[in-house]
Amino acid sequence: MNWRNTFRRTAFAVVFAVVAVLPAVGSSWQPDILPGYEQRKVSLGNGDVATVVRHCGNASHRQAVVYLHGFNDYFFQSQLGDSIQAHGYSFYAVDLRRYGRSLRQGDRPFDVDDLATYFAEIDSVLSVAKADGVRNVYLLGHSTGGLILSYYLQQRGTGAGFIKGLMLNSPFLDMNLSWFQEKMLVPLVSIMPFKSMLISQGNSRAYSESLLKRYHGEWAYNTSWKFEVSPKVSVGWITAIHRAQKKLHKKDTNIGVPILLMRSARSVGGSDWNPDFNRGDSVLDVDDISKFGRRLGSDVDERVFDGGLHDLILSAESVRNQVYATMFSWLSAR
Numbered sequence: 369m370n371w372r373n374t375f376r377r378t379a380f381a382v383v384f385a386v387v388a389v390l391p392a393v394g395s396s397w398q399p400d401i402l403p404g405y406e407q408r409k410v411s412l413g414n415g416d417v418a419t420v421v422r423h424c425g426n427a428s429h430r431q432a433v434v435y436l437h438g439f440n441d442y443f444f445q446s447q448l449g450d451s452i453q454a455h456g457y458s459f460y461a462v463d464l465r466r467y468g469r470s471l472r473q474g475d476r477p478f479d480v481d482d483l484a485t486y487f488a489e490i491d492s493v494l495s496v497a498k499a500d501g502v503r504n505v506y507l508l509g510h511s512t513g514g515l516i517l518s519y520y521l522q523q524r525g526t527g528a529g530f531i532k533g534l535m536l537n538s539p540f541l542d543m544n545l546s547w548f549q550e551k552m553l554v555p556l557v558s559i560m561p562f563k564s565m566l567i568s569q570g571n572s573r574a575y576s577e578s579l580l581k582r583y584h585g586e587w588a589y590n591t592s593w594k595f596e597v598s599p600k601v602s603v604g605w606i607t608a609i610h611r612a613q614k615k616l617h618k619k620d621t622n623i624g625v626p627i628l629l630m631r632s633a634r635s636v637g638g639s640d641w642n643p644d645f646n647r648g649d650s651v652l653d654v655d656d657i658s659k660f661g662r663r664l665g666s667d668v669d670e671r672v673f674d675g676g677l678h679d680l681i682l683s684a685e686s687v688r689n690q691v692y693a694t695m696f697s698w699l700s701a702r
Contacts (some may be wrong), residue, residue, distance in 0.1 A: 381660065397422075401469070402446045410492045412465055418489040419469035420496050423449050423459040432458035432502040433495055433699075438511030438540065438679070439478055440598050442468020444589045445448045448681050456694050458502055462493045468593045477595075481604030482561055485613045486516050494527065506533045506699060510679055511651065512609075514539025518664055519612045521623035533702055534664075535628040535695060537680050541660035544635075544653045554610050558633055563604035572639035573597050575650045579682055584646055587682055617660060627668045629661040630691065632676035651678040669698060 400407040400421055410418045421443055426432070433452045437443050443461035452459045463469040464486055466477055480486065497505055509517040513534040521534060543550050557567075576596040577583035615621075635655075636648035654672075662668050673693050677683045680691045 373423060374650070402444070405446070405449065407469060408496070409470075410489070412488050412492075416465040417470050417472070418465050418492060419463040420493050421461045421463070421469070422496070422500075422658075423453045425453050426458035426500060429453075429458040430502060431456070431504045431506070432460060432497050432500075433506050433508050433535075434490075434497065435459070435461040436490070436507070436509045436513030436517055436613075437461070437463065437467065438509075438513050440595055441510070441513075442590070442593045444468075444587075444594070445679075445681055451692055455507075455699070456498065458500065459700070460493050460497055462489050464489050468590075471593065476602070477599060479602055479605055481602070481608050483516050483519055483608045484523065485608075487520055488518070490520050494530065498530070503530075504532045506535060506702070507532055508535040508537065508695075509529060509539060510681075511536040513614055515541060515609070515616070518616055518623060521625060522616060522621060526624055531625060533628070533699075534623065534624045535698070536661060537630050537691075538632065538649060538652060538654075538676075538678050539629070539631045539657060539661060540609070540613075540652060541616060542653065542656035544607070544651065544656065554606065557603055558610045559641075560603050562680040563602060563607065565603045566600040567603065568600050569598045569604065571597055574639060574645050575678065577641040578645040578650065578677060579679075584641065584643075585682070586685075616664065619663060621663055622665050624665065625667075626702060627661070627665050628695065629657070629664075629668050629670040630676075630680055630694065631657040631661070631670075631672060632678070632680065633672050633674040646677070646684065649676065649677045649678045656678060657691040682697075 377424060392533045395409040397408050404424050405421050406424055407419050407421045410420055412418055442463045449459040466475045466479060507517045517534060543554055573596045579585040579587050581588050631654045632649040634648045635653050638645045638651040662670060673680055673687055673690055675684060676688045681688050
C-alpha cells in the first residue's frame with residue numbers, strides 16, 4: 369500500500385471515530401413498509417435523501433449485519449433480515465438515493481456518475497449502528513451493492529476496525545459483455561462528455577419472471593421500485609461502474625477484511641424466460657465473479673451454489689437455505 373492510501377485510510381479512521389458516534393442527520397424513526405422494521409430518512413444534500421431501515425428487534429445485539437441492495441432493486445427481503453436478527457445480529461439496510469423508499473418525484477431512478485457518491489449512505493447507516501451500541505459490523509452486498517461495498521472498503525478502509533468482514537452475494541465486479549464491448553466500447557463510452565445520454569439494456573423481463581409470484585417465482589415486491597424490465601442507464605452510470613471495477617481489478621487489491629464470496633454455479637443466457645432462468649445467474653458471468661472476487665483480498669472464502677439465482681437469497685428454498693447456512697457458519701467462525 370502506498371503512502372497516499374495509508375494517509376487516506378488513517379484520515380478516514382479518525383473521522384469515522386468522531387462521526388460514527390452520532391446519529392445520521394434526518395427524520396425520526398417511523399414504521400417501515402415491512403412488518404417488524406422501521407425506517408429513517410437521511411438528508412444527503414443537494415436535495416437527495418437515503419433511507420436507513422433497521423429491524424425492530426435490534427436493541428440487545430452488539431454485532432450487526434448491514435445490507436446493501438443491487439441495481440434496479442431495494443430492500444424487500446425481510447426473510448434475510450429476520451434470519452440475521454434471529455441469529456443474534458442486529459440488522460440494518462439502506463435504500464440508496466434514487467432507489468426504492470428514497471425515490472422522489474423528478475428523480476431519474478438509480479442514476480449516479482461516481483460510485484463514491486454512495487459512501488455517504490454507507491457512512492450514515494454505520495453511524496446509526498454505532499449510535500445504537502453496535503461494536504462490530506459485517507457488510508453484505510448484492511450485485512452492484514457488492515461492488516459499492518468492495519469499493520468503499522478499498523478506498524476508505526475498515527473504520528478503525530469497526531467493519532469486520534464482507535459478504536458478497538453475486539457481486540457486480542465485471543461487465544457481462546463481449547470482449548469487444550468490455551475492452552473497447554465501455555472504455556470509449558466512459559470518456560464521452562455526454563454523461564446524461566441514456567443507453568438501453570434491452571427489453572428482457574426473464575429475470576423478473578424468475579422472481580415474481582405472478583410468473584415463475586416466489587416473491588412479491590414493488591415493481592415501481594424494482595422494474596420488471598431493467599431501465600436505460602446513463603453514460604455517467606456506465607462510467608461510474610467502469611471506474612470502480614477497474615480499480616478493484618488491480619492485482620494488489622486488498623480490502624483488508626475477510627470475505628465470503630458467494631455465487632451461482634452457472635450463468636444463464638437469452639432474453640426469453642425458460643426453466644433454466646430459475647436455476648442460474650441470468651445477470652452476471654459467474655466466472656467473472658469468481659476471477660475478480662478472489663482478487664479482493666488475502667482471505668477470500670468462495671462458495672458456489674448449484675441452482676442459485678443472481679440474487680442467491682431469492683433462489684428456490686432448498687438453495688437459499690444452503691446460502692443462509694453458509695452465511696451463519698462463516699459469521700460464527702469470525
